Amino acid sequence: MTPQRLLFPLLGALSAAVLATSTGPVLAQPPSDCGVPGKPPCPLQHWMRVNAAAPLAKRELEGLARAFSAIEQQNPNPKGWGNWGRIARDGEKAAREGSLSAARQQCGRCHRAYRRAYLLQYRARDVE
């Protein structure tokens, strides 16, 4: 047998094994080092869990107001994403006025408007 005859079946078996063990969506998105099974959460994802979801769950209005204020600074595209800052300011105002439900609505408002685009373009971006 020539070396090629040995090599090709071996390569075929190897690539089949790689395909079989790869997980998650493989189309349209670059390989991700975060936010997928087996990898740590992405920077903003982690930040949100600790700094936004936690005070909301504990009904801590002061912490929530601070979170919205910090989120306003994290706009990755201030020129293009004009509503990001507006939503964050509305959330901060609602938290300062003591309205947990109005504040919570701003979380969803931003997620609906920007989360998908953020995941596609900025997911690996560092946050403060």
Ligand code: HEC
């Ligand atoms: C102005 C925009 C904006 C506001 C306001 C905002 N978020 Fe987010 N949030 C994002 C973006 C963008 C992501 C996606 C980050 C990622 O997954 O890498 C995100 C992700 C998250 C995640 C991570 C979900 C996961 O995959 O585990 C949580 C939890 C979260 N936000 C909670 C909140 C809560 C609670 C509030 C309100 C108190 C809030 N967010 C307000 C933009 C916002």
